Structures are given as C-alpha cells and as structure tokens.
Amino acid sequence: MIKKRVLVVVLLIFSFSAFTQTYITNVTVADVEKQKLVPNQTIVINEGVISKVQKSNKIKVPVDATTIDGTGKYIIPGLVDAHIHFFQNGGLYSRPDAIDLRKYKGYDQEIALAKSDMETKLKRYLQNGITTVIDVGATYNFLKQRNEFSEKPYFPSIFITGPLLTTYEPKVYKDLGNDAPFVLTKTVEGAINSVKEQLQYNPDFIKIWYIAGADGLSIEESARKNLPIVKAIIEETHKNNLKVAVHATQRITAQLAVEHGADFLVHSVDDEILKADFIELIKKNETILCPTLTVNSGYLNTFGQKLNLSADELQKADPYQLGSLLDLKHLPDTLLTNNYKNYANAQKTIAALKTTDSIRMTNLKMLSDVGVIIATGTDAGNIGTLHASSYMSEIRAMHESGMSNWQILKASTINGAKIVDKENEFGAVKIGHKANLVILDANPIENIENLQKINTVINKGKAFKPKTLYKDSPADLAQRQLNAYNFRNIEAFLAPYADDVEVYNFPDKLQYKGKETMRRVYTQLFETVPNLHCELKERIVQGNTVIDKERVKFGDNVTEAVAIYHIENNEIKKVYFIH
DSSP: HHHHHHHHHHHHHHHHHTTTTEEEEEEEEEEEETTEEEEEEEEEEETTEEEEEGGGGHHHHOTEEEEEOOOOOOEEOEEEEEOTTTOOOOSOOOOOOOOOOOSSSSSHHHHHHHHHHHHHHHHHHHHHTTTOOOOOOOSSSHHHHHHGTOOOOSSSSEEEOOSEEOOOOGGGTTTTTOOOEEEEEEEEHHHHHHHHHHHOOOSSEEEEEEESSSTTTOHHHHHHHHHHHHHHHHHHHTTTTTTTEEEEOSSHHHHHHHHTTOOOOOOOOOSSSOHHHOOOOHHHHHHHHOOOOOOHHHHHHHHTTOOOOOOOHHSOOHHHHHTTTGGGGGOHHHHHHHHHHHHHOOOOOOOHHHHHHHHHHHHHHHHHHHOOOBBOOOOOOOOOOOOTTTHHHHHHHHHTOOOOHHHHHHHHHHHHHHTTOOOOOOOOSSSSSSSOEEEEOOOOTGGGGGGOOOOEEEEEEEEEEHHHHHOOOHHHHHHHHHHHHHHHHHHHTTTTTEEEEEEEEETEEEEEESSSHHHHHHHHHHHHHHHHHHEEEEEEEEETTEEEEEEEEEEEEEEEEEEEEEEEEEEEEEEEEEE
C-alpha cells in the first residue's frame, strides 16, 4: 500500500511538471497578419503551444506558474531563414567551384566540418531569434542528419531538400556519393527517377537548379531546351504532394518555372525589371519569392578584400569561418589572389553588381507592393554569407529596397511558414500556434534594427536567454578579437576583454591596465597604421589559456610575435606579448 501511495505521488509530481504553463505578461504583441501592435497582452503557453492571448487584466496568473515579465517589451513570432545551405560553411573554402583553394584545404575537410558543425550552426540560429531554417539544397547525408535535431527545444525546426536537381553540375562536386549537393539530370526519364530516389529520404520539398547558358546556348535557348526536364521534375514532385523550389535568376527561367507550377522561387530575377503580366502570374499562382539580396556582394567583397562587417556580425558569427574570409590577404598564391582581387574591384564588375542589385531591389519593391508573398532568406553558407549572423544584413537590404518594417516582419515570420504549408502551426502569435517566439527589448516596427535587441527566445515552448544557447570557448574569444583587429573594428575588438584587462610584455612587465586604455591604444592603431593585418600561424589551447603564434603586418613591416591570452569568467583577463 505504501509503495502504491509513493507511486501516485511521483506520478502526480511528474504530471504537474509535464504540464507546467508559462505566462508572458504585460507584453506588446506584434500581430504580423493584421500588421498592428497590441499592447498589454498576456500569452499562455501550454505544452509548447499558445493556448491564450488576452488582455493582461483578464487573465489571473497562478502563483506556481512560470512567468516572464514582458512589461515594456515586444513579442514577435520566431524568425525564419527561408534559404540556407548546411553543406556550405560560409567561409573562404566553402565553394571550390567559385574559388579553388583545395591545395590549402581539402574539400573533404569542408564536408566533414559542415557535418560536425551542424549542431553549432543551429544554436547560433536560435541565439539570433531564428526558430526555423529552410535548407533549399542539401545532401542525402544532411537529410539523414536532420533527424538528430528534430523536436529538441534548443535547436530550430529544420525543413530541407535533398541535392539540387540540375542539368549542369560543376566538376568539383562529382563523385561525392551521399555528400553530393547536385544530381545531374540529362533526360526527362532521369529527372523523374531523380525525384523518386530523393523521396526515399523524406525531403520536405524538391529543389531545381535551373541554370541557363552553361551549355553554350543563349539564355533563352538554353532555358527552353531544359524546360522538359524542369517540367518533369515539377510534375513528379506535385504528384507526390510535395512543393518545388526553383533557383532561377533570369527572367526567362523564373517565368517558365512559374508557368509550369514552381511553388517557391529562391532568388530574385536580376537581369531585367519584371513586367506587370509576370508579376500578376506570380501573385495569382501564390508563388513565394525569396529575394536573397546580399549573397552576391558577399562573394565580391570577399574576393575584392573589401569586406566591412558590423560589430554585431563580428561578435555573433562563427569566428573561424569569418576569419577565413581574410585569408586572401596572406595566401602564398598571390597570382590567384590578385586575379580575384582585380576582377572583383574592376569598374566593370562593380558596375554590373550595382545594376543587378538595383534590378533586384526594384523588382522586390514592385512584388511586395502588389501583395506577392515574400520570404526572408539569406543563402547562408555561401562565401561571405555567414550562417545566422548574416540575417540582419539581408533585413537591412530589404528595408533599403523600400519594404516597410511590417512587410519585412511578415516576410520573416509567417511567410516563411507558408513555404512549407505550416502557416497554421507557426509564424504568428496566436492561439493554437507553436510557441516559437522572440521577446524584444525595443519596438521592431519603430526601427527594424531592434530585431537585434533580443531579450528571450522561446522555442517549442521553452524559454532561453540568448547567451545561454551558445558560449564562446577561450579559443573563440581569441579568434573574435583577432578578427576584429583585422577589420579595425574597435567595439568588436574590445568586446571579448574584461573591463580590468591587464596587458604585459612577457614575462611580467605591465604595459597598461583597463579596457578604456586599451580603447585609446587600439583606436589610434586602427586609425593611423596602413596595411594592418595579423595572420594566425599556430594556436595552442591549454584550458583557459590560448597561445597564438602570429605574423603581423604594420604598413611595410612584418614581425613575428606570440600572444598569450588568459581567460577568466568568459573574458580575456590578461594578455602577454612576446616580440
């Protein structure tokens, strides 16, 4: 009898803990569907689902409930990045078909890193308020790997395709087996079989890489030549009740894709201004468009060695992939690096990018103004477009195009859910939706930059403070300050250091103490010294101590140095320099 009573008590305790409700009180709700702010609301979350959204004075909060005070704060649906690629890391070595640096880093190493680093990427996304990611071009191995992260609250929801079905395959991606990001389809029969093969891995949708002109024909001739294959893929996919995403950056490929049933255009048209009849067709067919405005500049700014990243990106991005973007400054093959630099900085190239950027932005404004469904996506993983941290750059570009803050917020939330037909499950702050939410300290409608002021992320009903989702290691901190040094960004450079940091000449000669003194020293250095660049030659990590062997360039002078960083409480507390 005693054992039974104990068992009943245990079951009751478990039941109460399993069904604990969370109350977010006195918060202003951003209603993305009605495009209005609703103040003084209390949101009740039960088993990961929003069960109530009501005026705060009409809801009584139980004494034992989990409560989040939303006074003075704003709550939005969790953000969606509708265009990423897990098979790419975002650094300089991510795309050997764009710049072949395999003699410095084997592509097999990039593949291995992409797979081992998937968990970290996902945590970075969630840390940035992105509760859903849509991979529009992965591999069979990533289709398998995503299952490791499903339903766990500290990872975003993942929707994913398999390899891109294409009539053109870059040579560097051949013979990669289940790590191949492309499947070459030369015939209608081959296209149908490729869809059937992919279905065995349970993709969320199918992706076509509609490349015209690679076969030597004109863009239109090539597009029409390959149209039967594109049609066959779309028809076979729809027959199996899945949607089709299409990479189409020319007007003719985009139009042919939409005419034949494409559900999701993953890029903007950038070769001509869209005409009214095509815009109307996109709207009528409810085709969703993801503009990806910034990915091209990521490539050219990297190749041209003129990247200018914000302090926020320097602090939030993967520090190693970000750091690799500057490797062109010190790789030994100067003929290769100079050719890329000259090409990227040539007036013809700059003018061409300016033209395509203008076309993309003009088309986006026209499409959004007439009510075409726009979804925010970065194309993260490409060179210069870093996972998670590049999201705000895309948001800024959308704002620059003329989209309103409400249009951008809608594109970044419920419109992303529409891509996978989940708009009744997430993407809005409403009863019955999953509790994938972001609490902000400031109003995003007043200033879209306030999307960065994240107080709390709620994913699958569980609340997280951003800093708890991913913590920089001692090596990460050393790398972040090194990156910021090379970018001459004083705020990002100082961020990893303790306020009372001590800087020594080895072994024990104190040079100065305190972050404000460090600010003065390095501000002058960044402002006055030309050709400033630090190349990391070797790193040793021993517990909370990081030892970097460096090759440092100051103007025309080059010196070898060693820096020793002592980390305490996740900050750099002491630095010793050996010159």
